Amino acid sequence: MSREMNDRYFPQEIEKKWQQIWDETNLYHAEMNEDKPKYYFMDMFAYPSGDLHWGHIRNYTIGDVVARYKRHCGYNVMHPTGFDAFGLPAENAAIKRKVHPRDWTMMNIANMQKQFRAMGYGYDWQRSVVTCQPDYFKWNQWFFIQLFKKGLAYKKRSAVNWCPDCQTALANEQVVDGICERCEHPVVKRMMEQWYFRITEYAERLLAGHDNISWPDDIVAMQKNWIGKSQGVEFAWKINGHDKAFRVFTTRPDTVYGVTFMVLAPEHPLVDEITTSEQISEVQKLRSEVAKLSEIDRAATDLEKKGAFTGAHAVNPMNGELVPIYIANYVMMDYGTGAIMAVPAHDQRDFEFARKYDIPVTIVIAPEGTDLDAFKMTAAFVAEGNMVNSAEFDGMPSDDGWEKIADKMEETEIGNRTINYRLRDWCISRQRYWGTPIPMLYCEKCGIVPVPDEQLPVLLPDDIEFTGSGQSPLTTSESFMNTTCPNCGGHARRDADTMDTFMDSSWYFLRYCSPQVEDKPFNPEDIKYWMPVDMYVGGREHATMHLIYARFFTMALHDMGLVDFDEPFTRLFNQGIVTAGGKKMSKRSGAVPPNDVVNDYGADAARIFIMFMAPAGERAEWGIDPATGKPYTVPPGIEGIARFLNRIWRMVALNKAVYRLEWRDSIEVLEMGPLERALRRKTHQTIIKVTHDIERMQFNTVIAAMMELLNEISSFSPDSNDIYADVNVPWSEAIEMLLRMLSPFAPHIVCEIFDILGIDGDMPYLPWPTGDVKVAANESLEIPIQVNGKLRSKLVVPVGIDKDTMQELALNDDSVKKYIEGVSIVKIIVVPGKLVNIVVK
């Protein structure tokens, strides 16, 4: 049964062999099975950038460990993977290396798949999704049209980042510190027609949904912050001498009597109409200055506040006062109404502006007990207080005033309470080639027409030029752009833009459930069985983009009746980043691929190393090699892991004959000596700790616990002369249990050893061991004895000893005695099973 075993451990041969067996037997493919509870585990799929690095390895090893663990626990586990294959780098590579983005992408995918396999990840490759393939993005287009039909996709003119040198629109990611990534010219804003998804309509549900999912608090906080709900009042201001009015939004209606000026965003449409002829040049000067700024500079808090007077005045609807109207660089067109009422006494930005332009400051909220001096104050008073200078509202606490003034505005129909969100609609259009073509046509007669279902997918043309300048690359393909209107048969042009790649990642978890189905995006039965995703693992950087978009998308599908849940991911876990020299390891900052470690020490060692080096949720510092000044290609700590695996291997190799499958039959009834009992106790204590720590995603301590067990087994001597000796029974249990716990972390070595020992070949599905609490219970305890909180002695006592006996033993302990002689004992604290503390004076 048992076969030959080399004394030395050669991971390379073993690992290749098992990877091939797993592939050939399709071992990790999951099918629906109503007899088992399902577990849908997903990690965030990778962008095929070329090589995996240790950031990926950390993410995907966590995933593989949890998926394997859940499989051992009896779940029907689906653990798929795929590639987020559209995106900008492929296009840049195309321009730079004269290679088609598709070829570059597919080459990288092939390489990364090889690396995934070499790590021994148990993916269900049959369910793989590659987003740049037509059978996937066809459904992006179909969903887009469904959203359009529901009124959730719409077209709007809006400002985009524009590089005047490249003559092209840029994605936000291409704008680095206000500079075009490619040509290093400053980026400006330009108005363009773009497609948007109405995510703002789901703001309230996105907030409410947080209650139904168990996600980390910080991610929920980030999303809430991003959605940015604020309650306030929106009300109208008339312009003096005009029939025009404009609306402002404020969260501080209680300060309305303190308004001393108004500010419009420089882009506000009313500016042209109200600016007086004397002020035109000044206003135009500021407008062009602001237009030149990039969005990033514009939004910088430390940007000097600048404004220009329009020459017009507005009428305060509450008291009829006239206040000047300015434009200023600190008011944004795309939040609220693009206009604000300015209360310098109680808003810091307004205060700075008022001081600079010599605008009066009127105090309307007085802090409790003191008076403010409008001339002397050096900062706005933003807290609550009592209303002053506010007509009939004087004397009220400001929070009451808030409500009363809002009531009055509603009664007099000046304005009403509203809620504003920071969240903006999701801009889907990208002036890029390597993405999903937007399936919309523009007919001269019929206007905007969606591509009919039977013409999907709209494929990407190959007769395009990657010049890196001019318009969206698709416009260079005449064969793509010109088509026929499905309504009237006349000439139509296609939308030249492609979709944001966040569209691709908003539903890939649904496609994993039905990867091959052709006539719909997924089968309802598959979704019903597998969804929602039980655990989703990935980086925190996706907190406010991908993870909001995917939730919105699922809610929208729910409302269309396509799915019957509205939260896609029940549980979320964020692994920490891998840093090198304190900076995040990424392709740009010198990422280290796993190849050297895998080649030298094997995938099992690589997997354990990355799990052992830091708690999974926290930052892990990879380390800089002092010899090169660069991140280690092979970090020194890997030696410890290699030793650990080597010791396990040698222990089995040297004692192979001692291991007997039949240990199970006798372990419960055997009379054991203290050494045997101690080993068995440690085995079961380890099972309990390991299980508990895997459940709480604390893998570093899991590995430490297994190392401790190995140390315990190492110091235990089995009897190799008599393989039937009783001592070999707990030894066999210990070694088998260690291996079974190790298997999610180091599956290759465990498969190999199990095969050698003749343990069931269906290893990945072997049940997870259960720790016996009774066996794990200690027989005696070492109790610290403190005097005044200082450790003075230790006592070994039997478990369950009563308080009085313990106190007695402590007081009679020789090394304690010298600290309590000649002083009076104030108090004795005895915590059963924990400690004794004698307080003396």
Next chain:
RNA sequence: GGGUGAGUGGCGAAAUUGGCAGACGCGCCAGACUUAGGAUCUGGUUCCUCACGGAUUGGGGGUUCAAGUCCCCCCUCGCCCACCA
């Protein structure tokens, strides 16, 4: 500025509810076996002190018999958001 996480030996770190600070591992030191191999095994390793002993979880205060852990103030670092009206 807002949010959020963190700060423990030479290094990575451990310590579910307040109860022996430093588990486990790296590195280092000593030894064993080897006729120097970066293999393996054994012992040691927070700091100060020859020692007795003392100090110690970023700093300072507090609560408690007892604080890395709870409370208050401060410092430093990471990440996310950021003139949001």
